[in-house]
Amino acid sequence: MDESRISLTIVPSGGDEGSVLVSDFLKQVDALKKLVGYASRTNTVEARIVGLSMNSPASVEIEAFNASNNAAVPVGAFFHDVYNVVEKAATPINLEREVFDTIKDFASVVGKGVNSTIIVAAGNEIKFDIIAKDRIDGIFGQDYSRHGTADGMLEAVNIHGKINNCALYPLVGPKRISCRFEEHLFKKIKPALGKYVMIEGILKYRWREKFPHAADIHKIDVLPSWDEQPSFEDILGMASNATHGEASEEFVKARRYGW
Numbered sequence: 001m002d003e004s005r006i007s008l009t010i011v012p013s014g015g016d017e018g019s020v021l022v023s024d025f026l027k028q029v030d031a032l033k034k035l036v037g038y039a040s041r042t043n044t045v046e047a048r049i050v051g052l053s054m055n056s057p058a059s060v061e062i063e064a065f066n067a068s069n070n071a072a073v074p075v076g077a078f079f080h081d082v083y084n085v086v087e088k089a090a091t092p093i094n095l096e097r098e099v100f101d102t103i104k105d106f107a108s109v110v111g112k113g114v115n116s117t118i119i120v121a122a123g124n125e126i127k128f129d130i131i132a133k134d135r136i137d138g139i140f141g142q143d144y145s146r147h148g149t150a151d152g153m154l155e156a157v158n159i160h161g162k163i164n165n166c167a168l169y170p171l172v173g174p175k176r177i178s179c180r181f182e183e184h185l186f187k188k189i190k191p192a193l194g195k196y197v198m199i200e201g202i203l204k205y206r207w208r209e210k211f212p213h214a215a216d217i218h219k220i221d222v223l224p225s226w227d228e229q230p231s232f233e234d235i236l237g238m239a240s241n242a243t244h245g246e247a248s249e250e251f252v253k254a255r256r257y258g259w
Contacts, residue, residue, distance in 0.1 A: 004072035005050070006079065006121040008032055009059045013115045020058055024109040028117060029060060031106035036064045038099050039078035044068060076122025083124040089135045097208035100140065107133045141207035148203045150177060150212060151223065154192050166217075168199060173211040181217040188220050196223045 010028060012020050036047040044067040051061030064073045084090035085103055107128045110116060116129040152170035166189060168177040179199065181189055200219040203212035243251040 002072075003074035003076035003122045004064045005061060006032065006036065006047075006064070006075065006119060007051075007059060007061045009057050009118045009120075011057045011115045011117065013113055019056070019113075021113050024114050025058065027109055028106055028114075031102050032062060032119065034102045035079075035082065035099070035106070036062065036075060038096075038102070039064060039075040040073055043073060045073050045075070074122075076124075079119070079121035079126070080124055082119070082121075083126045085139065086126050086128060086132050086136060089139050091139055091141075091208075095208075096210075097206060100136075100208065104136050104140075107136050143204065143206050145202050145204045147201070148212075149198055149200045150203060150215060151196065151198045152177065154189070154195060154197045154220075157189060157193055159186065166193075168197070168215070170211075174213060177212055178214045179217050180215075181220070185217060185220060192220060192222050196225070197221060198223055 008028065010020050010025060033047045037045050039045055045064050046067045047062045047064055049060060050063045051059075053059040064075045065071060066073050081090075081092045081095055082099075082103060084092060085095070085100070086107075091100075106117070110128050110133050111130055116127060118128070119126040150168060150170060152168040154166060154168055156165075156167040158165045162183065164181050164183065164186070166179045166181065168179055169175070170177065198221045199215060199217045202216040202218070204214040204216075205212050246254075
């Protein structure tokens with residue numbers, strides 16, 4: 001069994017005489033390509049079409065391969081997890097939110113022009129029909145909020161109609177955090193525009209996401225620019241007695257392994 005190959009069969013609602021919209025076909029192929037890309041955390045996995053049938057039902061065979069060396073990549077374990085999501089309403093802990101979103105997106109075309117879709121990977125037959133679609137919709141957990149802080153570049157302030165929105169662009173984590181601020185904070189928001197800041201407030205998280213996607217700002221502080229940061233020469237020797245006379249190597253070892 002070739003664990004790098006995945007087949008996709010799309011069954012139209014009209015049976016053998018039915019047809020599939022190009023938009024539905026492309027949406028499912030694109031979603032399958034994304035799923036293949038999520039199959040490995042260590043390699044950049046791409047997908048290529050190695051088989052195509054235009055008869056009804058339409059079918060496509062895809063091979064997963066390593067983009068750096070063109071070698072085939074086994075994806076059986078990953079699609080076994082996808083099978084458990086679709087067929088058993090499971091939520092494997094190793095699957096991140098983006099995988100569930102893509103599975104949901106893949107299933108979204110079922111019910112109108114598409115009667116069902118079947119993915120076969122490494123012996124797992126994964127059937128997407130109306131029942132599976134409802135099952136997938138039901139597994140998503142609740143989004144949540146908590147008090148916290150986040151830092152990043154502040155941009156895109158919009159105060160039209162007192163909407164009071166802005167965007168935070170962190171160096172790590174999410175590409176963008178959509179923020180809302182109270183009217184009284186505008187005097188602090190305005191001079192912070194285009195600068196690196198620390199916000200504090202209610203951070204909003206989607207189910208299974210590690211980083212916030214939105215925030216209600218209660219406090220904002222402009223952080224020092226890189227030019228204002230101390231150099232290594234500035235901090236050299238500023239805590240000369242930190243180890244109380246013990247050699248720095250022994251000091252670090254004791255704290256690294258002493259517990």
